[in-house]
Amino acid sequence: MAKVKSLTDLKKIKENFQMKMDLIAKCDAPDSMFQVKIAMATCGIASGAKEVMNYFIEECSKRGILALVTQTGCMGYCYAEPTIEVTLPGEEPIVFGDVDLKRANEIIEKYIKNGELVDGIIPVNYNTID
Amino acid sequence: MGKYKMHILICSGAGCRASASELIQNKFELVLKAKGLENEVQVVTTACFGFCEKGPIVKILPDNTFYIEVKPEDAEEIIEEHIIKGRQVSRLLYAATINKEVVSNAQNSGLHKKQIRVALRNCGFIDPENIEEYIARDGYSALGKCFEMLPQTVVDVIKESGLRGRGGGGFPTGLKWEIASKYKADQKYVVCNADEGDPGAFMDRSILEGDPHSVLEAMAICAYSIGADQGIIYVRAEYPLAIERLKVAINQARQYGLLGNDILGSGFNFDVEMRYGAGAFVCGEETALIYSMEGLRGEPTIKPPFPTESGYKGKPTNVNNVETFANIPVIINKGAKWFSSIGTEKSKGTKVFALAGNINNVGLIEVPMGTTLREVIYEIGGGIKDGKKFKAVQTGGPSGGCLTEKHLDTPIDFDNLLAAGSMMGSGGMIVMDEDDCMVSMAKFYIEFSVEESCGKCTPCRIGNKRLYEILDKITKGEGTLNDLDLLRNLSGVIKDTSLCGLGQTSPNPVLSTLDNFYDEYIAHIVDHKCPAGRFKALLQYAINPELCVGCTLCAKNCPVNCISGERKKAHVIDFEKCIKCGACMDACKFNAISIQ
Numbered sequence: 068m069a070k071v072k073s074l075t076d077l078k079k080i081k082e083n084f085q086m087k088m089d090l091i092a093k094c095d096a097p098d099s100m101f102q103v104k105i106a107m108a109t110c111g112i113a114s115g116a117k118e119v120m121n122y123f124i125e126e127c128s129k130r131g132i133l134a135l136v137t138q139t140g141c142m143g144y145c146y147a148e149p150t151i152e153v154t155l156p157g158e159e160p161i162v163f164g165d166v167d168l169k170r171a172n173e174i175i176e177k178y179i180k181n182g183e184l185v186d187g188i189i190p191v192n193y194n195t196i197d
Numbered sequence: 198m199g200k201y202k203m204h205i206l207i208c209s210g211a212g213c214r215a216s217a218s219e220l221i222q223n224k225f226e227l228v229l230k231a232k233g234l235e236n237e238v239q240v241v242t243t244a245c246f247g248f249c250e251k252g253p254i255v256k257i258l259p260d261n262t263f264y265i266e267v268k269p270e271d272a273e274e275i276i277e278e279h280i281i282k283g284r285q286v287s288r289l290l291y292a293a294t295i296n297k298e299v300v301s302n303a304q305n306s307g308l309h310k311k312q313i314r315v316a317l318r319n320c321g322f323i324d325p326e327n328i329e330e331y332i333a334r335d336g337y338s339a340l341g342k343c344f345e346m347l348p349q350t351v352v353d354v355i356k357e358s359g360l361r362g363r364g365g366g367g368f369p370t371g372l373k374w375e376i377a378s379k380y381k382a383d384q385k386y387v388v389c390n391a392d393e394g395d396p397g398a399f400m401d402r403s404i405l406e407g408d409p410h411s412v413l414e415a416m417a418i419c420a421y422s423i424g425a426d427q428g429i430i431y432v433r434a435e436y437p438l439a440i441e442r443l444k445v446a447i448n449q450a451r452q453y454g455l456l457g458n459d460i461l462g463s464g465f466n467f468d469v470e471m472r473y474g475a476g477a478f479v480c481g482e483e484t485a486l487i488y489s490m491e492g493l494r495g496e497p498t499i500k501p502p503f504p505t506e507s508g509y510k511g512k513p514t515n516v517n518n519v520e521t522f523a524n525i526p527v528i529i530n531k532g533a534k535w536f537s538s539i540g541t542e543k544s545k546g547t548k549v550f551a552l553a554g555n556i557n558n559v560g561l562i563e564v565p566m567g568t569t570l571r572e573v574i575y576e577i578g579g580g581i582k583d584g585k586k587f588k589a590v591q592t593g594g595p596s597g598g599c600l601t602e603k604h605l606d607t608p609i610d611f612d613n614l615l616a617a618g619s620m621m622g623s624g625g626m627i628v629m630d631e632d633d634c635m636v637s638m639a640k641f642y643i644e645f646s647v648e649e650s651c652g653k654c655t656p657c658r659i660g661n662k663r664l665y666e667i668l669d670k671i672t673k674g675e676g677t678l679n680d681l682d683l684l685r686n687l688s689g690v691i692k693d694t695s696l697c698g699l700g701q702t703s704p705n706p707v708l709s710t711l712d713n714f715y716d717e718y719i720a721h722i723v724d725h726k727c728p729a730g731r732f733k734a735l736l737q738y739a740i741n742p743e744l745c746v747g748c749t750l751c752a753k754n755c756p757v758n759c760i761s762g763e764r765k766k767a768h769v770i771d772f773e774k775c776i777k778c779g780a781c782m783d784a785c786k787f788n789a790i791s792i793q
Contacts, residue, residue, distance in 0.1 A: 070454030073462045074341035077332065084333035106321055108406040109438050110399070140407015142321030143561035147244050152321075164244045184204050188243040190256070192577065193312030193563065195322070196527060 210245025395594025593622030598709025657700030
């Protein structure tokens with residue numbers, strides 16, 4: 068990776084990456100990317116987030132779903148770990164709590180494949196700054 | 198969205214479930230089926246909306262309508278009017294209490310979202326091991342912006358923002374930076390204090406694990422403004438994942454040239470290394486922390502000189518806490534005015550709290566300063582577990598005190614908490630209900646302070662031990678009223694004469710429980726009873742002669758044969774011999790035995 072030499076360089080990286088993220092969020096072709104973020108802080112991992120993340124990576128490729136599975140930090144919902152956030156193309160992200168492998172399967176089959184919501188949604192109860 | 202046109206979301210948080218949300222769900226499903234809509238509208242349950250006082254909550258998607266205090270019999274009307282005819286049922290909409298304006302769109306109801314995430318802005322949003330995601334969220338642009346300002350101007354911005362240290366003391370951060378910048382030295386240091394040690398606190402860990410770059414960027418900004426070129430993160434070794442992610446972040450920042458020499462072509466050099474703490478609570482105190490970094494025993498020294506004058510290796514050293522640093526890039530990017538517009542007069546911005554204890558939604562929250570405890574506990578925390586009664590909140594860890602029902606509507610900020618006999622501390626918030634014994638709570642924290650006292654000064658080393666012994670005596674039912682005066686006097690001496698913050702604040706849990714729960718101490722001492730039923734030594738099993746039928750089962754099960762009585766006549770327990778094992782109570786089929 069070339070070094071970032073100036074503020075302009077930094078802005079370029081920012082824009083490039085935002086474009087990448089936008090592509091994921093904006094494309095609405097039926098076979099486009101799904102994004103799954105797994106809360107992987109110590110608390111999440113302790114309650115099984117790693118297995119859930121592996122499950123998503125393996126199962127999505129097995130079932131032919133093009134999904135971008137990434138880790139992220141603590142979402143703050145300690146009472147409902149492991150928590151994951153799923154973004155369908157063109158939709159608002161939805162957070163699911165208490166995701167074990169059984170529920171992960173349900174989320175893939177129902178929500179990711181058909182857009183049907185499943186039980187255990189966590190309403191986002193905060194505003195974040197832009 | 199898929200084959201369903203609409204979704205009905207029903208809150209199944211503990212609060213709403215207590216008010217019949219399951220019945221509501223059934224009712225909705227029944228009505229939908231009756232109208233043949235079950236394939237068009239789907240009913241799903243959600244976790245707590247954090248709005249439990251107005252529960253049960255029902256939300257309709259896709260139009261985001263937010264209904265409160267819904268009853269099972271409302272299901273029909275909502276489906277008939279809203280789902281079929283597309284007209285909102287206005288009597289069930291959430292009306293903001295202040296302006297009586299009816300708010301139907303959940304996204305727009307500002308009151309519904311009590312939390313603003315500033316320090317936690319990227320936690321749970323970006324991949325902490327990917328620097329590009331951080332850059333995409335304006336990462337490192339604040340540092341770039343600082344290079345276009347004079348170092349003194351950066352200090353002024355932080356001063357003007359009113360940011361105060363989030364590690365506990367609440368010292369103005371800008372002032373600290375200014376003092377550090379004034380000293381002339383060939384070498385200065387910026388230290389990040391990540392030695393989070395309060396029981397039940399995990400704010401700093403979550404920030405380091407979820408957004409490590411925000412801390413690195415802020416350290417570089419601090420270094421630029423005070424004239425340092427070396428940063429050190431002192432993190433406790435018990436945080437392996439935080440350490441791992443920090444290492445990844447430091448390496449990535451170096452690869453991108455955001456740490457190292459000539460950052461962003463500014464000619465400014467800065468690099469960060471890490472030191473690991475071995476889990477001593479006192480090392481969170483900045484002078485002890487510096488000793489520990491130098492490889493010496495973690496013991497505090499008298500201030501002044503403050504570390505800003507003579508710190509690590511005798512050089513000017515600026516020590517800030519993780520959460521304090523996490524606020525810095527936002528302040529630079531959005532301006533001091535923006536930051537100081539949030540919060541109360543003397544406490545600006547937001548505060549992250551680790552909400553723990555007997556509360557439904559245990560979690561990590563960030564609220565503007567000035568939010569009340571009631572809002573935190575009942576609207577964000579979802580209320581007390583199992584519908585029990587709220588008793589107290591412990592804030593400030595072993596240095597803090599407890600806040601009770603009368604403080605529920607006090608806006609939370611540094612000064613109000615101090616005035617209420619507690620303190621902000623680093624942000625642990627432990628909620629206690631009616632079954633928690635306050636004397637044992639005080640004992641727990643004093644035991645913690647006894648173990649964590651470094652032993653350098655006498656008041657802390659011996660005083661806390663004596664406090665613990667007195668509390669232990671009281672919880673065993675052997676205390677005297679004289680002990681209460683002794684507790685108070687000794688606490689005062691420890692506070693006044695201890696060397697560092699640990700001893701100066703360690704008696705706070707005792708003083709605060711004496712002030713707020715004096716009657717519980719009296720109950721332990723005079724009546725030999727624990728009102729919360731916590732202490733074995735204070736329990737007494739007794740047989741109610743009216744309920745006892747004389748079946749002899751209890752006597753047969755008693756391992757020490759302390760129950761006597763004739764068959765078919767009420768039995769009696771000999772309190773002297775009883776070992777309080779509870780076997781008799783388990784054996785009794787007539788609920789005749791109870792704890793007093």
